[in-house]
Amino acid sequence: MTLDQALREAVAEAVAPLEREVRALRERMDATVAPQWVTIEEARQTLGCCRSTINEMIKRGDVVSKKIGRSVRIDRASLRATSQVDVDAEIWRRQAVGRGG
Secondary structure, three states, X not given: OOHHHHHHHHHHHHHHXXXXXXXXHHHHHHHHOOOOEXXXXXXXXXXXXXXXXXXXXXXXXXXXXXXXXXXXXXXXXXHHHOXXXXXXXXXXXXXXXXXXX
């Protein structure tokens, strides 16, 4: 084994517990704090509708939205108010699936 390989293995062993701890903390944080603003794609997937439907909801003022740079975000609370879907649970589920959880 070369010195380089030995150093890589030693660093990987030292870092592994920290990576697990960070992952666990992130999961706990995500479970307790849902994002206030969601993307159009997250809203679309959550409600099970097409992008144009979400855009129409924004135009009609059915949901509160804001522009951040070139992207649009939708207020989760207003999305929840217009939907029969459990928006919070669906967003958390989709985020967990996206992280491989």
